[in-house]
Amino acid sequence: MKLVPATILTGFLGAGKTTLLNRILREPHGHKIAVIENEFGQENIDNEILVQESNEQIVEMSNGCVCCTVRGDLILALGALAQKRDAGELSFDHIVIETTGLANPGPVAQTFFMDDEVASHYMLDAIITVVDARHAMQQLDEHEEAQRQVGFADKLLLSKTDLVSSDEVDTLVARLKRINPRAPVSKADFGQVPIGEVFDLRGFNLNDKLEIDPDFLAAEEHEHGHHECGEHCGHEHGHHEHHDHHHSRHSDDIAAFVFRSDRPFDTARLDEFLGGLVQVFGPRMMRYKGVLWMDGADRKVLFQGVHQMMGTDIGAKWPEDEPRGSKMVFIGKNLPAETFIRGLEQCLV
Structure with a gap:
């Protein structure tokens, strides 16, 4: 049914x-x-x-x-x-x-x-x-x-x-x-x-589109101007945004940061690292979602979770004209963005 x-x-x-x-x-x-x-x-x-x-x-x-x-x-x-x-x-x-x-x-x-x-x-x-x-x-x-x-x-x-x-x-x-x-x-x-x-938004369904507000990412790039730093540019944005946020007048315990990379992930290393994150920080990880480029895979891997419940799914094939890369967003309470970002960097091929 x-x-x-x-x-x-x-x-x-x-x-x-x-x-x-x-x-x-x-x-x-x-x-x-x-x-x-x-x-x-x-x-x-x-x-x-x-x-x-x-x-x-x-x-x-x-x-x-x-x-x-x-x-x-x-x-x-x-x-x-x-x-x-x-x-x-x-x-x-x-x-x-x-x-x-x-x-x-x-x-x-x-x-x-x-x-x-x-x-x-x-x-x-x-x-x-x-x-x-x-x-x-x-x-x-x-x-x-x-x-x-x-x-x-x-x-x-x-x-x-x-x-x-x-x-x-x-x-x-x-x-x-x-x-x-x-x-x-x-x-x-x-x-x-x-x-x-209000209805049929499929916000909780795994799908190919990573629903991160494009203006949010553009603002990060504009503020930090790290385009010359190559592949680590994307990784750093979430880190800087997280700290920028606390310079503002309103310092919220709950905030978001983004990880991006144009290098593929090593599957075994990523699985182990994400499993550890969920064990340690799961109660504080409210929502997380991403589109991942895995080494040796011709299809996107879709990833999301709520607290300690995390799941992945196989997405569409990577189009010939689309640059391959990973995008992940984490929303949580007082999450150590640098720990997440450095750890994810260590999982790249």
Whole structure:
């Protein structure tokens, strides 16, 4: 049976998650969506409840969507919805999990890889983080949870941009990209965002495109001007960016750095080194992803992980006209960028 794509919707308290979700649930987009919420208020349901099974805390909306309140284990809730779907009692083709405003999305994401029953029914499509443009700078300064929500995101949606100046928006976007350069940023005031920017993003699927913001890389090159240094130029950029970040007014514990090389990796050495990294730094490695050039391989190797869970896949053949090389991005809390970069350099042929 086809896996049901799942979207994790997160964001700090008051960012506008529920506003976005309510708009999605009311829009005639043709999807039948099951929603799992940590807390479920009457204002979310309005007068659209058709069926309420109080024992199972499931409500069905008039447009065919289903909402489920979870105060217990997410694995059990996902399993119960899957059983009802398999039995023909419920119909849905997408699932949205709305976290509380103080939640760390990491454990929610890991649920989709750690439990066999969940993995047999669902595919994690993406983590969407709603960011309150009016209050985000202060929230990022004061709350690690806010930084984590940005760091884990596959897509960032800015709300309340009408309450701040364009310069303030630009400053916030620059900070968000320092924390997470691989997540595109869009505006979503009053929950207004096309459904295509929320669903079917395949942000967690291994694919050929390394989703690092091109402006992030260009800015590094412009700032450091190390083009004359040859092959080590790419390696150093992530290192310099990491330290540059701490010269700024806002010093976030969670930040990103990039490794690039135009030399192939030795497979055995890289496997051993990455295994060691995950053992030592796994709890602090929030998201990491890359396209790798392996020695002797005519196909790209695609690599990604969340905390201690890391996976690789074989990608497309290297095109004749495309220069071969590796690109990796690491997002985490107080990661020693230099240790990562020097170690990866030692794994090159």
